[in-house]
Amino acid sequence: MSTTPDELHPRAHSHLDSARELAALMRDFRHGTWQPTGLEHRLAELLAQSAAGTGSLTAVSVRTAIWEGSMAAIHENGGRFITLLADLLPQIEKPDAAALHTAGLALDLVETITQTAPHRQAAPPPRACPCPSKAGSAQNEGPPPRSPQPREGGRPLRVDAARNHARLLNAAAWIARERGLERLTMGAVATAAGVGKGTVFRRFGDRTGLLQALLQRSEDSFQAAHLSGSERADGRDGAIEQLRAFGVAAIRRYAAEMELHLAAEPSPDQRYLRGPRRRYHERVSILLGLAAPDADAELLSHALLGYLEPALLWHLSDQCNVPLQRLENGWLELVSRLVPKPQPHAT
Structure with a gap:
């Protein structure tokens, strides 16, 4: 061969x-x-x-x-x-x-x-998102999500500032690992890193921003594996396989980092505007559109992503004792029902 x-x-x-x-x-x-x-x-x-x-x-x-x-x-x-x-x-x-x-x-x-x-130039408005009413209305879009790493007065971030950023994240990761997330406060990070509390607030905005920054390392790996490269898939079968793999990988990632994901959950008015969530929706929409050309991929992608919400997965796994394998199988079944195999033409 x-x-x-x-x-x-x-x-x-x-x-x-x-x-x-x-x-x-x-x-x-x-x-x-x-x-x-x-x-x-x-x-x-x-x-x-x-x-x-x-x-x-x-x-x-x-x-x-x-x-x-x-x-x-x-x-x-x-x-x-x-x-x-x-x-x-x-x-x-x-x-x-x-x-x-x-x-x-x-x-x-x-x-x-x-x-x-x-x-x-002015930042472009967020991409229109289908809503039950006033779809695409600027009144419903809300402000763009805030970066967990704020700009320093509009000036370029210096190399030493980047090192300080990494030091703050290392301090935060140590506190979360050794003391638990309930002890992870802006003041605790400042003390562990040897800086003023104001420095931590300027860098991350608030505790949610700090927690989201802690998740960024696994977010980078997840996006590189499932959202990177060209937006093409190898035909319908390839799109279905990528869609199946995306959900299974997301479930496993959330299971491994559930406490941190729940703590970093943004407020309801920002949840669907955050960069990662918007990228997930865009990617799933593309794959679903390739797998089921007649479906309303943009809208149904929200339904698919709803299955992957950390709060729901925590409820099912911790409060309902649903095993991880069953959660993964549920995602695969959901995909198969949305993108059934095409029926053979009658002869």
């Missing part, structure tokens, strides 16, 4: 997609059809500064940029730049020759961005 190049290099398509998107973004930037916003410009500066000493991007620097911008940058220019960083992260973490080439292209892009002034 012969072996194809793709079998020898299973991540080749990932590198190729990222390289193409980098080239396209650089071309659009030079032609003026893509102009980085102030936030995107700040993330590029952060990456360029971290690469100044070694001449290359590292997983740590890319992850820091994602932490800094992911909650807000997803609304900048359609999230194109931050999504590219998320796609790049798993390649840099396990580099090969193709990944190093892609990382070099990414460094060329961020250095080119830093040589120009940031484009000042």
Whole structure:
């Protein structure tokens, strides 16, 4: 049996997609059809500064940029730049020759961005979300979600500020692990990190923002595995398999981090506006649209994601003693009922 190049290099398509998107973004930037916003410009500066000493991007620097911008940058220019960083992260973490080439292209892009002034523009409104009434109305959309890593007076985040950010998160993670989430307060983090309480509030906004930032590491891995790359799936069968895998992975992730997810749950007026939730909805809508072309994918995706709400999964697992395997099987059955196999044509 012969072996194809793709079998020898299973991540080749990932590198190729990222390289193409980098080239396209650089071309659009030079032609003026893509102009980085102030936030995107700040993330590029952060990456360029971290690469100044070694001449290359590292997983740590890319992850820091994602932490800094992911909650807000997803609304900048359609999230194109931050999504590219998320796609790049798993390649840099396990580099090969193709990944190093892609990382070099990414460094060329961020250095080119830093040589120009940031484009000042108003943030685009959140994407319209189907609601029972006044669908798409600006009155119902509400304000965009607040980033858990606030900007420092609009100035680029310095490298030392990025280190302080990581130190605060490490202190928070230690408190949560050793003392429990009920002891995780802004004051406790400030004391453990040796900074003033105001520094913690400026960095994360509030306790919910701090908890969401703690979740960002697993969020990065989850999004890289299930939301990254091109938005295409390999036909209807491929879309169904990706949809099944998405839900099972989400259930397992929530089960492993349930307490933290419940504590970080945003208020009802922000729950469906947060960057990760919006990306989940967009991805599930795309997959459901491919798997069931006649379905109202945008609306039914909310029903699918409702099954994955941490509060519901906690109720079923902890209060109803539903085993994890049954929860996973429930998701698979729900998908199969929404996307039944096509009936063969009568002869």
